[in-house]
Amino acid sequence: MEQNLTVKNKWAEKDHKWQIIEERKYMWNQSQIDRLASVMGLSPGMTVADIGCGLGYLGWTYWKHFGKHGTYIGVDCSDSLMSEAREISVEWSTSGNANFITGNCYDIPIDDGSVDLTMCQTLLMHLEFPEKAIREMIRITKPGGIVVCKELDSISRYLRLGFSSVNEDANIDDIIFQRRMKLIWIHGRKMLGFGDYGIGARVPKMMQEAGLKEISGFCRDKLEFLVPPYDEPEQKSRIEIIERFAGESTEEEKQESKENYKKYYLAGSGDPISFEKDYSRLTELFRTEQENRLKQITDDTLFSCSGGSNFFCIFGRKPCFKNN
Ligand SMILES: C[S@@+](CC[C@H](N)C(=O)[O-])C[C@H]1O[C@@H](n2cnc3c(N)ncnc32)[C@H](O)[C@@H]1O
Structure with missing residues (x-):
């Protein structure tokens, strides 16, 4: 071929x-x-x-x-x-x-x-x-x-739990759902020729x-973690990256992200009938996490430790x- x-x-x-x-x-x-x-x-x-x-x-x-x-x-x-x-x-x-x-x-x-x-x-x-x-x-x-x-080996990275104060109380179904969506996305990315995570x-x-x-x-x-007040240069830098990329997207950008996501989802064997439901559940979970993360940074209460490296x-x- x-x-x-x-x-x-x-x-x-x-x-x-x-x-x-x-x-x-x-x-x-x-x-x-x-x-x-x-x-x-x-x-x-x-x-x-x-x-x-x-x-x-x-x-x-x-x-x-x-x-x-x-x-x-x-x-x-x-x-x-x-x-x-x-x-x-x-x-x-x-x-x-x-x-x-x-x-x-x-x-x-x-x-x-x-x-x-x-x-x-x-x-x-x-x-x-x-x-x-x-x-x-x-x-x-x-x-x-x-x-x-x-x-x-980002697949292993996405599958592990680590600890984050942002979603400390998340329910098990949401955790499994987010990981399933990630695996579908990764598989779709590979099927479309964008490489293997x-x-x-x-x-x-x-x-x-x-x-x-x-x-x-x-x-x-390296062990990656965040502990307030994030005044070590490495932690400061990670907080800066989070804050810089946390801005609200325009409607046009949101639509473009959704279309892109859909391509990967379908190529990764996601169910076309469930797409709308899955996508809105995923974006809602993401939005809530992001809000919590930013609030916790402001309050100096954000803790995370993602464990060892892949x-x-x-x-x-x-x-x-x-x-x-
Ligand atoms: C994630 S970046 C890594 C860059 C750099 N190695 C680093 O660690 O900072 C991947 C790089 O691969 C380049 N790239 C992707 N496909 C390529 C190809 N077929 N031939 C050459 N470079 C490519 C991209 O332009 C990009 O700069």
């Missing part, structure tokens, strides 16, 4: 720059980044490619480990993100080279076997054909080099099938010879 390799990418369409930078400030603990860099064998002078690089987050995060006399090549299908990434990189890419190329991860514009280490973060979860992207990442990596995928847990299998050796991995070592860093080595 002919594969459809057109880029289906919503992420770059909206102005998410502020959110991207803010969320990434606290995404991984610096101590863990340093440990991962050492396990991956990053060292000054290396050439590192970052596929689906966005604004170049992996570049500025790992730069101190390879950047001196080293080279970073960020590749992303969004031209506008590449221009912005280039501007930002002036700040962090001293004493080495940082390059940004507009390109498709299914056909990476980098020569075979020319890169010491190839990485991606939250790229595969947006792809219809993640295996093809992994094979491309392997192609551009030198024999003996490392391929790293930092990806989420559970991809993190599939990466070791995909790497092994693509021919990588010595596959190993880590979980992000964000994985998985890597494998490209064999030196075809058969090892």
